Amino acid sequence: MEPTATVLDLNQLRRSCSSCALHELCLPAGIGADDLNRLDATVKDKRMLDRGAMLYREGDKFDALYVVRSGSLKSFVQNEAGDMQILAFHLPGEIIGFDALASNQHVSQAEALERSSICELPYAHLQRVTSEVPALHRQLMRVISREVVEEHRHLMVMGRQQAQEQMATFLKSLANRYQRLQRDGAALNLSMSRYDIANYLGLVVETVSRLFSRMEEMGVLEVNRKSVRILRPDLLAGLCRADTMSKQKDAS
Amino acid sequence: MEPTATVLDLNQLRRSCSSCALHELCLPAGIGADDLNRLDATVKDKRMLDRGAMLYREGDKFDALYVVRSGSLKSFVQNEAGDMQILAFHLPGEIIGFDALASNQHVSQAEALERSSICELPYAHLQRVTSEVPALHRQLMRVISREVVEEHRHLMVMGRQQAQEQMATFLKSLANRYQRLQRDGAALNLSMSRYDIANYLGLVVETVSRLFSRMEEMGVLEVNRKSVRILRPDLLAGLCRADTMSKQKDAS
DNA sequence: GCGATCTATTGACGGAGGTCAACTGGCACC
DNA sequence: GGTGCCAGTTGACCTCCGTCAATAGATCGC
Numbered sequence: 001m002e003p004t005a006t007v008l009d010l011n012q013l014r015r016s017c018s019s020c021a022l023h024e025l026c027l028p029a030g031i032g033a034d035d036l037n038r039l040d041a042t043v044k045d046k047r048m049l050d051r052g053a054m055l056y057r058e059g060d061k062f063d064a065l066y067v068v069r070s071g072s073l074k075s076f077v078q079n080e081a082g083d084m085q086i087l088a089f090h091l092p093g094e095i096i097g098f099d100a101l102a103s104n105q106h107v108s109q110a111e112a113l114e115r116s117s118i119c120e121l122p123y124a125h126l127q128r129v130t131s132e133v134p135a136l137h138r139q140l141m142r143v144i145s146r147e148v149v150e151e152h153r154h155l156m157v158m159g160r161q162q163a164q165e166q167m168a169t170f171l172k173s174l175a176n177r178y179q180r181l182q183r184d185g186a187a188l189n190l191s192m193s194r195y196d197i198a199n200y201l202g203l204v205v206e207t208v209s210r211l212f213s214r215m216e217e218m219g220v221l222e223v224n225r226k227s228v229r230i231l232r233p234d235l236l237a238g239l240c241r242a243d244t245m246s247k248q249k250d251a252s
Numbered sequence: 253m254e255p256t257a258t259v260l261d262l263n264q265l266r267r268s269c270s271s272c273a274l275h276e277l278c279l280p281a282g283i284g285a286d287d288l289n290r291l292d293a294t295v296k297d298k299r300m301l302d303r304g305a306m307l308y309r310e311g312d313k314f315d316a317l318y319v320v321r322s323g324s325l326k327s328f329v330q331n332e333a334g335d336m337q338i339l340a341f342h343l344p345g346e347i348i349g350f351d352a353l354a355s356n357q358h359v360s361q362a363e364a365l366e367r368s369s370i371c372e373l374p375y376a377h378l379q380r381v382t383s384e385v386p387a388l389h390r391q392l393m394r395v396i397s398r399e400v401v402e403e404h405r406h407l408m409v410m411g412r413q414q415a416q417e418q419m420a421t422f423l424k425s426l427a428n429r430y431q432r433l434q435r436d437g438a439a440l441n442l443s444m445s446r447y448d449i450a451n452y453l454g455l456v457v458e459t460v461s462r463l464f465s466r467m468e469e470m471g472v473l474e475v476n477r478k479s480v481r482i483l484r485p486d487l488l489a490g491l492c493r494a495d496t497m498s499k500q501k502d503a504s
Numbered sequence: 505g506c507g508a509t510c511t512a513t514t515g516a517c518g519g520a521g522g523t524c525a526a527c528t529g530g531c532a533c534c
Numbered sequence: 535g536g537t538g539c540c541a542g543t544t545g546a547c548c549t550c551c552g553t554c555a556a557t558a559g560a561t562c563g564c
Contacts, residue, residue, distance in 0.1 A: 077404045081493060085408040103397035108404065145355030151403060152329045152360065156337040158410045159454030163551065194512060202411030204552055209513055225512080225560085241333060415521065446542060456522060461543055477530090477542080 017043060020119075025093030025180060026067045027121075027139055035133045043119050049073075049112035055096070057109045062100030064120045068092045071116025072191045075099070076199075077108045086200040088150065089113070089192055091177050098144050113191040158202050161240075166201045167211045168239035171221075175230055188228040215239075269295060272371075277345030277432060278319045279373075279391055287385045295371050301325075301364035307348070309361045314352030316372045320344045323368025324443040327351070328451075329360045338452040340402065341365070341444055343429050350396050365443040410454050413493075418453045419463045420491035423473075427482055440480040467491075 017028050017040045028036050046069065049055060055066060055073060068090050075096060076086045087108060090096050100106040130137040157169050171188070179185035190197075198208045212228075215221045220236050222229040230236055269280050269292045280288050298321065301307060307318060307325060320342050327348060328338045339360060342348050352358040382389040409421050423440070431437035442449075450460045464480075467473045472488050474481040482488055 077408060079408055083412055085404070085411050087404065087407065099400060102393045102400060104393070107397065107401050141354045141356070145359065148351060148354060149359050151407075152337070152339065153331075155339065155403075155407060155410065156329060156331055156335075158407065159337050159451070160335055199411070205512080206514085206553085207551060210551090213513075457542080458523085458544085459521060461541095462521090465543075 020069070022067075022069065022093040022181075026095055027136070027143065030139060031133070031135055035136055038129050038133060039136060043121060047118040047120060049116045049118060051112055051114050053112050055110040055112065055118060056100075056106045058106055060100075060106045062097070062104045062106060062123065064122045065095055065097040065126065066110075067095050067119040067121065069117040069119050072113045073110050073116060074113055074192060074196060074200075075108050075110045084199065086196060088154070089174075089196075089200070092181055094177075095143055098147055101144070113196070163201070163203055163207050164211055164214070165240055166203070167197075167208065167215070168236050170197065170201060171228070171230065172233075172236055172240060175233070175236075186230040186233065188230070190226045190228060272321065274319075274321065274345040274433075278347055279388065279395065281391060283385070283387055283391065287388060290381050290385060295373060299370040299372060301368045301370060303364055303366050305364050307362040307364065307370060308352075308358045310358055312352075312358045314349070314356045314358060314375065316374045317347055317349040317378065318362075319347050319371040319373065321369040321371050324365045325362050325368060326365055326444060326448060326452075327360050327362045336451065338448060339406070341426075341448075341452070344433060346429075347395055350399055353396070365448070415453070415455055415459055416463055416466070417492055418455070419449075419460065419467070420488050422449065422453060423480070423482065424485075424488055424492060427485070427488075438482040438485065440482070442478045442480060 017023050017026075018033070018036045023029075023036070028039055031039065047055075049071070058077070070092055072092070073090045073096065074086050075088050075090065076084045078084045090110070096110055097106070099108045126140075130140055157166050161169065174188055174190075175185040178188060192200075194205045194208045197203075198205045201208070212221065212223045215236075216223045218235065220230070220232050220239065222231055269275050269278075270285070270288045275281075275288070299307075301323070310330070322344055324344070325342045325348065326338050327340050327342065328336045330336045342362070348362055349358070351360045378392075382392055409418050413421065426440055426442075427437040430440060444452075446457045446460050446464075449455075450457045453460070464473065464475045467488075468475045470487065472482070472484050472491070474483055
């Protein structure tokens with residue numbers, strides 16, 4: 001619990017950031033070896049979550065940020081009536097829990113979509129380290145900012161695009177994130193259900209299902225339940241803004 | 253530029269927070285007289301914006317938060333194709349500019365909907381004051397948190413509600429915010445165009461127009477161009493979730 | 505192994521809301 | 535006051551997508 005750099009034991013190192021397969025992706029990206037060690041020290045524990053298990057709920061006290069190490073999660077909100085709106089899906093290397101930064105308690109919920117491994121970064125400790133390591137602080141800010149931009153993009157997609165464009169945009173975004181993971185960006189293995197995708201996009205499950213079928217007919221995808229292969233990335237990209245004039249574009 | 257409390261001159265006080273008609277609403281809410289003075293000192297200048305004038309643009313360097321003193325603004329993002337998505341409308345007493353907190357540059361734009369007066373809170377200075385006045389810091393965090401919750405609500409409205417429910421929700425939200433301003437919550441004076449409302453809700457302008465007419469027929473509203481009177485708040489509230497089963501509610 | 509249940513797909517149908525067009529009323533500018 | 539222009543309204547039409555229903559395939563528990 002010393003504010004100064006902590007000596008690491010081997011055990012710590014084994015599950016630590018510098019040895020993590022994702023270490024180019026999450027917080028430590030672009031951080032030097034020395035500073036990486038100090039970040040390592042803040043990683044409290046690796047947590048396993050089974051499919052359906054909650055990482056945090058609305059109202060939970062905020063005490064840590066979390067990095068997805070393997071698996072995936074969805075975060076969502078619920079209104080009084082109990083219906084849910086999915087805000088985002090989270091893949092390995094991505095950090096979640098920012099929603100609680102301001103109020104010190106979570107205003108959304110996070111649930112594992114499959115068996116997932118999570119790194120816990122106790123915030124008090126993280127804060128101490130980031131105050132000592134400016135590069136880390138900047139990196140954290142960059143990640144939060146990306147989160148904000150992503151939420152704006154989600155609003156834009158929901159508000160201005162048609163169902164097929166939304167699906168294309170969603171798949172392209174997933175493909176991009178898969179690629180950053182050095183996985184094959186063309187071979188998606190969807191961990192979320194059709195219901196989840198529909199909810200995320202503001203559609204119903206039948207529409208999502210039909211769109212998968214239609215895009216398969218068009219030769220863009222090859223769909224086999226959870227496994228989706230992008231055969232024609234070029235066509236997919238085109239579908240993100242297929243009919244250039246859908247809805248009113250500008251409110252000038 | 254001293255980190256310690258600054259002596260205020262009369263000139264400063266005249267346009268300052270403690271004398272501001274909105275001082276119960278924005279940042280200083282619940283802050284003691286002494287601390288209020290210190291916040292006063294951070295308010296740099298009152299800015300006037302004409303209708304259509306930009307407060308900040310995407311990419312602008314972040315150096316201040318802003319409080320709407322009078323008038324109103326919209327904030328929005330634009331994609332590569334140039335179409336816009338309105339994120340929020342901002343009424344007097346509300347603080348904007350948070351979008352730049354993380355990355356140190358704005359990732360959205362803010363434009364005045366009418367002639368508006370703006371308080372500028374240079375962030376460097378504000379930061380110094382909030383670090384000295386915990387109550388102020390907490391209040392700032394609370395405001396940011398409300399912003400996040402509001403964005404979640406927006407997503408929920410767009411994703412899960414029908415056009416009429418969306419409109420009802422939008423109007424009720426406006427009415428609530430008017431009431432906090434000690435204005436008559438039933439007599440709305442919309443500063444945004446029908447296009448803006450449509451864009452905000454992900455609809456087209458004709459739909460918005462028709463919904464105003466329909467709600468007038470139903471006896472809920474009295475609409476006269478920009479001026480909207482809520483005749484039956486009870487009915488309006490009911491419309492926010494009229495058909496309890498629209499769209500699929502849960503993705504469990 | 506077998507039913508129960510959940511997830512996904514597909515078809516038929518209808519309606520909410522988008523598109524197109526015409527019209528009106530304000531408002532600014534000569 | 536006339537004219538042009540833009541914001542807003544209204545109607546006619548049509549389509550996208552939500553609803554309902556049936557079915558098949560997975561998955562799970564026993």
